[in-house]
Amino acid sequence: MINHSRFVTGAPSGIGLQLATTDVNAVIGGYLRDLAFAQSSQPKMFGYKRAAAAILALEEPFTDLVGPDGALPRISGIGPASTRVIREILDTGESPTVEHAIEQSDRRADIERRRQLRRHFLSRAEVRRVLSDPTFAGPSLEQYQGDLQMHSEWSDGRPTVQEIADACLQRGYQYAAVTDHSYGLTIAGGMSMPEAAEQRRAIDAVNAWGGARFKMLQGIEANIDTTGQLDLTDDEAATFDVVLAAPHSRLRRSEDQTGRMLAAIAHPAVRILAHPRGRITGSRAGVIADWDAVFALAAQRGVAIEIDGDPARQDIDHTLASRAFEAGCVIALDSDAHTTTQLSYAETALAHARLAGVPAERIVNCWPLDRLLAWLSNPSSEGRR
Numbered sequence: 001m002i003n004h005s006r007f008v009t010g011a012p013s014g015i016g017l018q019l020a021t022t023d024v025n026a027v028i029g030g031y032l033r034d035l036a037f038a039q040s041s042q043p044k045m046f047g048y049k050r051a052a053a054a055i056l057a058l059e060e061p062f063t064d065l066v067g068p069d070g071a072l073p074r075i076s077g078i079g080p081a082s083t084r085v086i087r088e089i090l091d092t093g094e095s096p097t098v099e100h101a102i103e104q105s106d107r108r109a110d111i112e113r114r115r116q117l118r119r120h121f122l123s124r125a126e127v128r129r130v131l132s133d134p135t136f137a138g139p140s141l142e143q144y145q146g147d148l149q150m151h152s153e154w155s156d157g158r159p160t161v162q163e164i165a166d167a168c169l170q171r172g173y174q175y176a177a178v179t180d181h182s183y184g185l186t187i188a189g190g191m192s193m194p195e196a197a198e199q200r201r202a203i204d205a206v207n208a209w210g211g212a213r214f215k216m217l218q219g220i221e222a223n224i225d226t227t228g229q230l231d232l233t234d235d236e237a238a239t240f241d242v243v244l245a246a247p248h249s250r251l252r253r254s255e256d257q258t259g260r261m262l263a264a265i266a267h268p269a270v271r272i273l274a275h276p277r278g279r280i281t282g283s284r285a286g287v288i289a290d291w292d293a294v295f296a297l298a299a300q301r302g303v304a305i306e307i308d309g310d311p312a313r314q315d316i317d318h319t320l321a322s323r324a325f326e327a328g329c330v331i332a333l334d335s336d337a338h339t340t341t342q343l344s345y346a347e348t349a350l351a352h353a354r355l356a357g358v359p360a361e362r363i364v365n366c367w368p369l370d371r372l373l374a375w376l377s378n379p380s381s382e383g384r385r
């Protein structure tokens with residue numbers, strides 16, 4: 001039986017209290033992912049990964065979904081074996097079943113490594129809790145005016161630019177930047193310059209339709225190469241309304257890459273350092289760098305440091321974001337959406353900004369369009385405050 005009251009009332013039971021104050025869905029999702037990686041059968045591994053993903057995407061903490069009689073809810077994608085693990089975690093805060101499976105596998109070291117790579121990731125339910133908790137000083141969803149990283153059919157995204165505009169208007173945005181990959185990143189369907197010119201005409205049509213209600217910017221997600229240079233010439237970069245620079249290689253190295261990141265920020269066209277580390281939950285740590293040095297240069301130049309809200313990225317997280325803010329950086333909060341439903345990933349970025357205590361004033365997405373455009377044409381105007 002579940003001692004339901006422990007989680008609801010926060011009765012002074014060590015583990016129950018801990019679960020009541022932590023991101024319970026992240027704890028459950030983590031154990032289910034551990035269990036996935038302890039499997040030798042591929043179908044079982046994928047099954048537990050799916051179960052973990054279903055828990056991490058729940059809108060409510062699991063503790064709120066338990067019936068008064070202790071019954072667990074039925075959730076699509078979660079089978080009886082996963083349910084047993086969830087029951088153990090709700091009862092005790094841990095899962096002997098998962099620990100036993102890890103013991104039986106020969107993968108303990110790999111699983112411990114993956115556990116370290118899940119730090120400072122929020123579940124969807126935790127994102128919603130942080131957004132609705134008035135004690136955080138950071139930006140609210142209502143203050144968020146537009147999203148500055150997303151992908152369309154012109155690279156590896158699904159929607160047309162018109163579908164993106166419709167979805168952004170439904171979310172109440174004033175503006176958005178479509179930021180497809182540039183041609184150097186062929187693996188992500190990078191857009192050639194002739195394609196970019198064609199996309200520009202499609203965006204012009206969206207803006208003619210949107211009028212004063214909505215402004216779509218043509219951005220580009222340039223790839224930062226191993227030396228910190230971009231996969232665009234200066235003339236090519238100048239054709240876009242906003243240039244994001246992001247690392248997509250050398251993301252599993254242990255050596256310091258501060259120089260690479262400083263070079264990218266020093267590039268005169270760059271306005272946003274996107275998913276700065278390139279980390280992926282439970283998989284890779286991304287770029288290792290002296291982030292305080294990177295933030296100091298970004299603050300000086302007025303380059304925004306991004307919090308990428310893709311649930312698997314959450315890059316940078318709130319711990320680094322508070323250091324970027326302290327250094328004087330402006331911050332960008334973006335979804336990195338590849339479908340229109342993924343535009344909600346911006347909320348993950350907002351939650352990290354709230355946890356980091358970054359005020360709306362220092363978040364480029366919370367500015368009115370005229371201030372955003374002024375910053376894009378002269379970034380140092382918003383440099384260190």
Ligand SMILES: [Zn+2]
Binds near residue numbers: 221246248275
């Ligand atoms: Zn990227």
